[in-house]
Amino acid sequence: LGRRWMPVIVCPPSLKWRWTPTQVRTVVGLFFLGTINNIVYCIINSSGQNLCHHFGAENWLGAILWCNIFFGFFARLVNTFFLEKTRHSYRILSIGAMTAAGLIIIIISIILGNHFFWLCLVGITFAGTASSFGESVCLGYLKHGFPPEVVNAWASGTGMAGVAGSGIYMILKLPFINLADEWTFLLMLPLIFVYWFCFFYMIKPSSALAPSLPAAGEKTGLLGEENADEAGLPITPSPPVLTRRPAHADEHSVNAAAAAAAESVDADVGEPQALPATPTRKTTNTDRPTSNKMPRLHTKLVVESGGL
DSSP: OOOOOOOOOOOOGGGSSOHOOOOOOOHHHHHHHHHHHHHHHHHHHHHHHHHHHTOOOGGGHHHHHHHHHHHHHHHHHHHHTTTTTTTHHHHHHHHHHHHHHHHHHHHHHHHHHHGGGHHHHHHHHHHHHHHHHHHHHHHHTTTTTOHHHHHHHHHHHHHHHHHHHHHHHHHHHHHTTTHHHHHHHHHHTHHHHHHHIIIIIOOOOOGGGGGOOOEEEOOOOOOHHHHHHHHTTTOOOOOOOOOOOOOHHHHHHHHHHHHHHHHHHHHOOOOOOOOOOOOOOHHHHHHHSSSSOOOOOOOOOOOOSSOO
């Protein structure tokens, strides 16, 4: 069939993203929101071996990783199917509360000693579930009309969490620092307030981030399918074009159908009687119509059925 030309709207310069102070604050807030959401999860994974050594359970490293991940799957399901009508602000508050509860339980289990490894796993479950639940909540919040640049800021923050979490724990365990694990998790507690501050005070709703409309005199263009990839724009299929056939084409199809019907009758009845010839006369210039439109001709087909 070949390649067709697809209409693709090319945004003028005024429709592109403009970095206003409100947008910059929102992007920075979402970056820190994504970083803090996953940083506790990454620090728990980095400290898993030391936690097992502290509790004398060197063979239970897999249990720490499992508790940190497994129950987050159910948290995502609950958020998707049961919390759709719950306000995002309430869910963000619950995420911070779950993270704080998990960190406090981990600190208490480390202080209590060797026989409370199960309590440490409970705290890890709370913190890991809060991280997975936070990812689902934030993605659901960002789907309400936020531009792609804003969504990329949150995704970059979640990626930075892996680098920052493991890097912070590695620095705190250097020989000249060698901070205890309970103090490491205690330092993570103030980040919960930063998490709430980023969501409630730095991130603005999507209505405040809408790009400006095109200025007067600016035009949009069309690109072919071959050039759409170079422009970085999606290819949208063109709508079907409905064309109307002229009137004389409709009359021709009607006459052809009538002729075919007459031939079928001839095969059953026999030769029809000849129609009387229409007398013709020579037309003069005065007989011709004055308008540019040709008069529509109506043809009547008469078939004698021979008594049928």
